Amino acid sequence: MRSSDLPEVRELALFESMSAECFESLMRVAYLQTFPGQLELIAEGDPADFLYIVIEGSVELYAKSNGREATMSIVRPVGTLILAAVLKDAVYLMSARTREKSKILLIPSEDIRAAFRQDNDFARAIVVELATAYRGIVKEYKDLKLRSSVERLANRLLRFHEDQGGNGSVELPDDKKILASQLGMTPENLSRAFNTLKPYGVEVDGALVRLTDLSSLRRLAKPNPLIDSPST
């Protein structure tokens, strides 16, 4: 494919400082594919053959062990999956499935590693990307270790609220089932957690949540920038 097909990829922080030459040669070996929904793109344990970049749609990263399964995160356009495995030439630690029909760019990992060796600016961009990803998961780990499930939900709602402009209402971006798994609880418990938050001005109507008493919700949630702010 040609790089002109995907200006938005070129604008990714990961690629924008890359030399034109390197970028072109990466794009030449890349595949742009459209996948149906609910398709397993990656199974954990498989060798990392490709770097995946979500162009349209969305992808769920999840992990399994014994019979259990947990959603790790949702990747939306334009975002990359599992850069760390690609760089280390290791196996994937997480599985990935499309949530809906999605357009994905696949770049062979050997070519990513070659570009990383050749292009110093690219190597530096990767460092920033990895450092950001690392700090992101540190925050999620703290969230899970230091808070109860009701607190996690309250803080997540406040974060959504801020992301969405902060006008008192929130649109849940995914199914409640997935939200529950992201927050480390069962769907039943998520439902009950919403009920617990009712006295704090949380009114649920399907995917729409109204926050009618923010100060009281904040008092309960005690949001912490070192856990909740998106990119500190």
Added chain:
Amino acid sequence: MRSSDLPEVRELALFESMSAECFESLMRVAYLQTFPGQLELIAEGDPADFLYIVIEGSVELYAKSNGREATMSIVRPVGTLILAAVLKDAVYLMSARTREKSKILLIPSEDIRAAFRQDNDFARAIVVELATAYRGIVKEYKDLKLRSSVERLANRLLRFHEDQGGNGSVELPDDKKILASQLGMTPENLSRAFNTLKPYGVEVDGALVRLTDLSSLRRLAKPNPLIDSPST
């Protein structure tokens, strides 16, 4: 200080491919200091002024929120703390305290970032270090999200056992209080978890644990290389 003072630092994966020149100039601005035990080196939220490298002793990384506190990890010689914050020029997400009298090398973060800009081999070494750290915490997050506390303990014991040569007995590297916090449980619950493992051949005597029925313990723990193996 002179680089000849610390051959073991030069041998760190992070520094070994660095140019002699860059390494020398980093070492010139570095401080080697000895701290007493139980001293708070870093408070989360502070700007990342230094990269810390543990030369002797050990350092506990922990996080706080509301009243609660959780141990994130223990760094032993020769290991680095909070590289990601240094590279992003951000605030620390975790606090750090010495566990015992410890010798620490401090390198101003601005100098680390300068070296990262100048020395391409160093930039690449950082990528590997960060990717490894990222995958490490992904595993811990999976551990916490997908297993019960007894399973976490069983798997941790099996990992210690392997690290220590696998001769049927295990020496716990830290206080049980810290082990409990690392595993995401209270000390009381750790004690009870050891008791529930007794039928699986786990005999505790202080910091010494004897594993007398490995196959039965493994059957319970169901170790998973994508969670438990140190550096996959």
Added chain:
DNA sequence: GCCGACGATTGATTTTTATCAAGCCCCACG
């Protein structure tokens, strides 16, 4: 050598969370 602090353990109890079961609603599909 004694005291006090702290780690560890145990028991009793409460809180939190998961599991099991049933029912509702809505939408896609025949």
Added chain:
DNA sequence: CGTGGGGCTTGATAAAAATCAATCGTCGGC
């Protein structure tokens, strides 16, 4: 149009984990 399945909720119950309280033992400091 009806029907079936999936997402969601609710209730009842069970399991897991935390909390509170008390005790024991050890070790360092006075």
